[in-house]
Amino acid sequence: MRAASVTRTRAPADGRPGFGARLTAPLLIGSLLNPLNTTMISTGLVAxxxxxxxxxxxxxxxxSVLYLASAVAQPVLGKLADSIGPRRVFLGGLVVVVASGLVGALAxxxxxxxxxxLLLGIGTSAAYPAAMAVLRTESARLGRPTPRTVLxxxxxxxxxxxxxxxxxxxxxxATAGWRGIFAVNVPVALLAYGSALRWIPKDAPREERPRGTSGGRAGTLDPLGILLFTGALSCLVVFLLDLRHPMWWLLAPAALLAAVLTRWQLRHPNPFIDLRMLGTNHALARTYLRHGLSYLVVYCVMYGFTQWLEEERGYSSLHTGLVMLPMSLAALACSLIGARTKGIRAPLTVAAVLLAxxxxxxxGTTGSTPLAVLLLAGACFGIPQGLMGTGNQxxxxxxxxxxxxxxxxxLQRTAQYLGAITASGLIGLAYGQRADDGGLHLMAAVGVVLALALIVLTVTDRALRNRDTATERHNSHDRDRS
Structure with missing residues (x-):
């Protein structure tokens, strides 16, 4: 398997500028819908x-239902984008988003x-993998890699x-009621749809798409693999969602389906999940593990902390959102910093330390803890969001x-959502019917343990160390030449 890079350079035959604002604008608007909806509802749950x-x-x-739908739909729709074309998948997903927003607002x-x-999870899952496929196609057209600034x-x-x-x-x-959290998806999705219809180039004919390493067309669908993956993941997720009353029997069908899936994927010429590649591509497998663990910790705070602020601390939805603002601002700033960072290991290590x-x-937080400490804790979780997102991407x-x-x-997003689903199960286990100090402390203890494991996983990753060393040598060579 070759890495996702293109080394040739040539002028585009059709004269279109490479990676222009018109191409990237609809991709950015569509891609924000899924992560926005994973967190936006957190301050509306109590209402x-x-x-x-x-x-x-x-x-x-x-x-959890959005995470389950997204965990399954992200790789499926990514595979579909590789198969039938990313533009079609991108537009189809936005239609589903509009429908989901209307259903939620009027429910x-x-x-x-x-x-x-559920519909929102499926519809919003199309944008990110389709966007990555569109950028890959643009790279092939231009004969050069996608710029780090675009990513x-x-x-x-x-x-x-x-x-x-x-x-x-x-x-x-606080202003429109919790139904506004659902309704806001409709105009955003319509804006993304209109701009995508106008500015994203039409998909190339099937015969012009790249071939996989096994000789078949890249992105060839594997319906049985998708079905087995969906079944195994669904059983696991339903088990994780109710850890207070665990349904142990679900682990048996999950294990059986996973075993059948593994056997089928190893035998299929163009599998849904290339297990042979993941078995040899340890760097990519570790990236998925690191991404999932990071977001397990982050989402415990995203949902557990916000519910605690409202129910134990007595804040309103608006005040809770304002308390979380330093986390939001820190994440925004550090995502820009992370995009300009050459290396990967250092930002990811800093992120893991701050999670701890x-x-x-x-x-040590209780209902009487000073507000300044709460704001500081939020910032400690905001900075890692910015650094680990760009680093793992x-x-x-x-x-x-x-x-x-x-x-x-x-699959990267699937790893993220598995972490989020596990976080939802831990929140249910810790809180039950009400968020209190004891539940918050239980989740915080889990966060400390996982963050320490994440530090070890990141620091000892030789692939990250070798990549950063190679990048530094390349930069030093460029400075010497200049």
Missing amino acids: IGHDFGVGAADTAWLV PGFALLLVSR GRLSFAALGSAAVGPTLGGLLA VGSALLL AAVQQYAPAEAIGAAAG
Whole structure:
């Protein structure tokens, strides 16, 4: 497998400027929808629970159902983008987003809210892997790699929208009610659809798309592999969602489906998940593990901390959003810094250390803790969001096969959502029907342990160390030549 890079340079035959604002604008707008919706609802959960008479364990399903849909749909739609074309997949996903926003805004009961979040998870999952595939196609057209600044903007859109989600959600809930959190998706999706229809080039004919390393067309669908993956992941996710009353029997079908999936993927000429590649591409596999662990810690705070602020501290949705603002601003600033950083290991190490510090601060937090400490803890979780998002995205670009970048990007998001789903289960286990100090301390202790493991995983990663060394040698050579 070759890495996702292009070394030739040539002038584009059609005269279109490379990686221009018109190409990237719809990609950025579409890509912000999924991360925005993963966090925006966090400051509306208490209000939704009060309106429909359900507790924290039930409203956690609004978080988890989107993650389940996204964890499955991201690699599936990435594979589909590699197969039938990223523009078609991008536009189709936005249509589903519009439908989901209307269903959620008008839902008369809690069940329809769950349906809305399910549709939202599927629809918003198309944008990121399709965007990565569009950029890959543009790289092939121009004969040069996608600029790091373009990737940085894509990462900024995702990280920035996720970071401002709690604050925006609090503002919408306080002004338009929690239904505004669902309705806001409609105009944003329509804007992305119109700009994509006008500015994203039409998909190339199938015969002109790159071939995979096994000789078949890249992105050839594997329906049985997708079905087995969906079944195994669904069983695992449902088990994780209710750790207070674990359904142990679900582990048996999850293990059986995973075993059958493994056997099928190893035998299929163009598998849905290339296990042979992942078995030899240790750098990419470690990137997925690192990404999932990072977001497990982050989302424990994103949802657990916000609920604690409202129920234990007594803050309103708007005040909770304002308390989370330093985290949002830190994430935004550091996503820009991360996009301009040449290396990967140093930013990821700093992010892991700050996750440990932030978790340690929450270990001693109570209902009487000074506001300044709460703001500091939030910032400690905001900085890592910016650094690890851009760092792990750059690692995927570096180590993933070029002909399957859509599916690889989708799997990166799957790892992220598995971490988020596990976080939802931990929140339900820690809080039950009400967020309190004891539950917050339990999640903080888990965060400390996982952050320390993340530090070890990052510092000892030889691939990151070798890449940073090679980058420094290249930069030194360029300085010598100049």
